[in-house]
Amino acid sequence: MNSHTPAIACHQLVKSYPGRPPTLAVRGIDLVVERGECFGMLGPNGAGKTTTIEILEGLLEPTSGDVEVLGLKWKSDQRRLREQIGVSLQETRLSEKLTVRETICLFRSFYAKGLDPWAALDLVGLREKAAARVGQVSGGERQRLAVATAIVGWPELVFLDEPTTGLDPQSRRQIWDIVEAFKSQGRTVVLTTHYMDEAERLCDRLAIVDSGKIIATGTPTDLIHSLGGAHMVEVSGNRAEDFSLPIDLLSRLPSVKSVSVRDGVASLLTASPHIVLPPLVAALEQEGYRLTRLTTRQASLDDVFVQLSGRHLNEPVAVA
Numbered sequence: 001m002n003s004h005t006p007a008i009a010c011h012q013l014v015k016s017y018p019g020r021p022p023t024l025a026v027r028g029i030d031l032v033v034e035r036g037e038c039f040g041m042l043g044p045n046g047a048g049k050t051t052t053i054e055i056l057e058g059l060l061e062p063t064s065g066d067v068e069v070l071g072l073k074w075k076s077d078q079r080r081l082r083e084q085i086g087v088s089l090q091e092t093r094l095s096e097k098l099t100v101r102e103t104i105c106l107f108r109s110f111y112a113k114g115l116d117p118w119a120a121l122d123l124v125g126l127r128e129k130a131a132a133r134v135g136q137v138s139g140g141e142r143q144r145l146a147v148a149t150a151i152v153g154w155p156e157l158v159f160l161d162e163p164t165t166g167l168d169p170q171s172r173r174q175i176w177d178i179v180e181a182f183k184s185q186g187r188t189v190v191l192t193t194h195y196m197d198e199a200e201r202l203c204d205r206l207a208i209v210d211s212g213k214i215i216a217t218g219t220p221t222d223l224i225h226s227l228g229g230a231h232m233v234e235v236s237g238n239r240a241e242d243f244s245l246p247i248d249l250l251s252r253l254p255s256v257k258s259v260s261v262r263d264g265v266a267s268l269l270t271a272s273p274h275i276v277l278p279p280l281v282a283a284l285e286q287e288g289y290r291l292t293r294l295t296t297r298q299a300s301l302d303d304v305f306v307q308l309s310g311r312h313l314n315e316p317v318a319v320a
C-alpha cells in the first residue's frame with residue numbers, strides 16, 4: 001500500500017436512486033481527504049451525506065464517478081480495503097441479544113489484527129457494561145459501542161455517519177473524546193453530522209453539503225472567516241406597533257458586513273462589535289425604537305450555511 005496516497009480521493013461522484021422521478025441524491029462531489037485528518041461532511045437532512053459516505057465505504061455503487069480509498073479501488077481491492085477501514089452506520093443495527101463484549105469480539109473477528117476487545121471497551125468506557133445485553137444499554141452507550149465496533153480492528157480509516165445524532169450532551173462529549181483519541185494516534189476519520197458544534201470541535205477540515213453538492217470546503221476557522229467577520233450582533237426592538245427594524249440603516253452602520261433578519265431579529269455580521277454597538281444603539285434610539293434584545297456572539301458554521309443556502313442547518317426541508 002502506498003501511504004503517500006490520500007485517505008480518500010473521489011471525483012465527480014453522482015448517485016441517482018431509481019424511482020419516478022429518480023432522486024438525484026449526490027450531484028457531482030469531489031473530495032480529497034488526507035491521512036491523519038478528521039474530515040467532516042456537514043449538512044442538513046437529505047443533503048446526501050449518508051449516500052456519499054456509503055459509496056466511500058464500498059456499500060453503495062455510485063451511478064458515476066471515481067472513488068479511491070487508501071489508494072485502492074472497491075472493485076479490485078475489496079478485501080484489502082475491508083481490513084483497513086472501520087464503519088459505523090447512521091442507524092447501527094446491532095444484535096440486541098449479544099452482550100456488549102460479545103459484540104466487540106464479533107467485530108474484532110472480522111480483522112486479522114486489532115485491539116484487544118477489553119482495550120476497545122476501555123477506550124469507549126464500556127468495561128462495566130461488558131456483560132450487559134445490547135438491548136439493555138442506553139442510547140449513548142449503544143452509540144459508543146457502535147463506534148467501538150468501527151475501531152476495534154484499529155483501522156487506518158474510520159467512517160462515522162452521524163455519530164452523535166439524538167444523544168444527550170454528555171454522551172455527545174464522550175463520543176467526541178473517543179474520536180479525538182483515535183485521531184491522536186494518527187488515524188483518519190471521516191464523519192458526517194448536521195451539528196455545527198460537532199463539526200467545529202472535531203474536524204480539521206470539512207465540506208459543507210447541500211442538495212447533493214459541496215457548497216464550501218475548508219477548516220472551520222477559514223469557513224467562518226470567509227463570512228467577512230467573526231462576530232454576530234443580534235438586535236430586536238420595536239417602536240409603537242412597528243416591529244420591523246430599519247435594515248438599510250443597520251447595513252450602513254460602520255463595520256457592518258451584512259444584515260439578515262429572521263423572526264424579528266436582525267443579525268449584523270461584523271469583525272468589530274465594539275465599533276458597531278455604540279452607533280447601533282444611538283441610531284435605533286434616534287429612530288424611536290425600544291430595544292428588546294441586544295447580544296453578540298461568535299459567528300458559526302450555521303451562519304456560513306445560512307449565507308450560502310439561505311437556510312439554517314437544522315431547518316426542516318420544505319417538501320415539494
Ligand SMILES: Nc1ncnc2c1ncn2[C@@H]1O[C@H](COP(=O)(O)OP(=O)(O)O)[C@@H](O)[C@H]1O
Nearest residue numbers: 017023025043044045046047048049050051052
Ligand atoms: N434508498 C433510497 N432510495 C431513494 N431515495 C433515497 C434513498 N436513500 C436516500 N434517498 C434520498 O436521497 C437524498 C439524500 O439522502 P441521504 O444521503 O440519506 O442524506 P443525508 O444523509 O444527508 O440526510 C434524500 O432526498 C433521500 O430521501
Ligand SMILES: [Mg+2]
Nearest residue numbers: 049050090162
Ligand atoms: Mg444521513
